[in-house]
Amino acid sequence: MNITATRFSRRALGLAVFGALALSSCGADEVAGFGGGGSSDGGGSGASDGGADAPATAAPDLPQLEAGFSLEDFTKEVTVSGTVQPKAGTVVTPTGTLRIDGIQEITSVPADAVGLDPETNEDGEALDFAAAEGEVLRAVDFSFTANSQDAFSTDAALPATDVSIRGGSSQTHLAELTGDTSSRYLLSVPADGSAVLVVSSEGHDQVIDLLTGERQADDVAAAFYREGRVQEPHHTFPAEVKAIPVLYGGEEDSKIAASVSFQATTLTLTAWTKEEGWAEAGSAWLVLDWNSEASLDTEVQGLVDVKSYSATASVTVDGKATTDEFHADKLSFAPSSTKEARALTAAVPVGTTSVTVGMSGGFSIEFDGMGGAYETTGSLDRAYTAEELTVEFPPTGDASGAPASDGGGAQPSDGGGS
Numbered sequence: 001m002n003i004t005a006t007r008f009s010r011r012a013l014g015l016a017v018f019g020a021l022a023l024s025s026c027g028a029d030e031v032a033g034f035g036g037g038g039s040s041d042g043g044g045s046g047a048s049d050g051g052a053d054a055p056a057t058a059a060p061d062l063p064q065l066e067a068g069f070s071l072e073d074f075t076k077e078v079t080v081s082g083t084v085q086p087k088a089g090t091v092v093t094p095t096g097t098l099r100i101d102g103i104q105e106i107t108s109v110p111a112d113a114v115g116l117d118p119e120t121n122e123d124g125e126a127l128d129f130a131a132a133e134g135e136v137l138r139a140v141d142f143s144f145t146a147n148s149q150d151a152f153s154t155d156a157a158l159p160a161t162d163v164s165i166r167g168g169s170s171q172t173h174l175a176e177l178t179g180d181t182s183s184r185y186l187l188s189v190p191a192d193g194s195a196v197l198v199v200s201s202e203g204h205d206q207v208i209d210l211l212t213g214e215r216q217a218d219d220v221a222a223a224f225y226r227e228g229r230v231q232e233p234h235h236t237f238p239a240e241v242k243a244i245p246v247l248y249g250g251e252e253d254s255k256i257a258a259s260v261s262f263q264a265t266t267l268t269l270t271a272w273t274k275e276e277g278w279a280e281a282g283s284a285w286l287v288l289d290w291n292s293e294a295s296l297d298t299e300v301q302g303l304v305d306v307k308s309y310s311a312t313a314s315v316t317v318d319g320k321a322t323t324d325e326f327h328a329d330k331l332s333f334a335p336s337s338t339k340e341a342r343a344l345t346a347a348v349p350v351g352t353t354s355v356t357v358g359m360s361g362g363f364s365i366e367f368d369g370m371g372g373a374y375e376t377t378g379s380l381d382r383a384y385t386a387e388e389l390t391v392e393f394p395p396t397g398d399a400s401g402a403p404a405s406d407g408g409g410a411q412p413s414d415g416g417g418s
Helices: 020-024
Strands: 003-005 070-072 082-085 090-093 096-106 135-146 161-167 170-177 181-190 196-201 204-209 235-239 244-248 251-270 283-297 304-317 320-328 338-349 354-367 374-376 381-385 389-392
Touching: 070 170, 090 196, 090 204, 096 161, 161 181, 170 181, 235 354, 251 304, 251 354, 251 389, 283 304, 283 320, 283 354, 304 338, 320 338, 354 374
Parallel strands: none
Antiparallel strands: 003 170, 070 181, 082 096, 090 096, 096 135, 135 181, 161 170, 161 196, 196 204, 235 251, 244 251, 244 374, 251 283, 283 338, 304 320, 304 354, 354 381, 354 389
């Protein structure tokens, strides 16, 4: 896997990602505003040792970087005034997980650290560069861990996750992430908290406050941040099937017996699946991975013709049932068996805590009595239902996706199955 990133010049003017037009329209004593970003509602900012309630803006008597200056591969050999370790600095996407590893508050930077020609004071001493008026400097470290390609169909490439910066009406692309990588950026961002890091995947944006490193609450992606959102019961549902008697000359000779079992392997609450896309706001996809196995056993196999066979799984949440059915026109005879692995996907409330899983099935056969020498009694159709299973998910205190943790957990489900 590779990372394709937008590269930034280290010379002269840097990259103005926000507000160039807004600054040009202001008077000499005005500061351009950056609205629309909003403050983070992701559960509070991370701990900072900077000690200030509001970030300090441009240092006096120092040359300033352009508004919205941005630089990739920023050096770590720099003086910092504070550090921020966000409590909820993780963004889970359909294709991987982005983590804010740390944010450093920086007052000024040497000219050579940002690829600019030095400026000097009246004593000939080189001066550092400060953020533009109304902005602050942040060094942002983030890493991205891609999901395994095995989680997706082999006939489609793993989709990308894109990262950009948004402030006011301006949004600038930083990188396209398609594999494991780590990056470090120097950013000059508005001190009012309006600038966010936008993490986009499969048509949906999640955002991180660039001052605090906290992910903002998201009603669409909320299921990704549920604790214990993957349950693995690996529960087998045995089903009893009444045998069909076979008579020869009016006397019981043998029987046609069926062996049937179902299994619920995993249940996952996820915000996205490959087939369905993103869940609706306030909802989640519940994905049940299940399988079935069945076979017939008889001494008169040549006299039995299977007309139909079916296996059905169901999940019920808040009284609403969703089913997935498998149908076939044949059924294997022992020692072979008919096996099927599938996935059932249901839309459920994101706060779902209890799921009832059911399994059922049936088959129908025809019997050739060889001119009346053999015969059967009763119906040749069989239907069966296994005892239901209840699966519990841990409760969640906030259904909006504002996490109390860093939002780890299993990778998103692809809603697969064979």
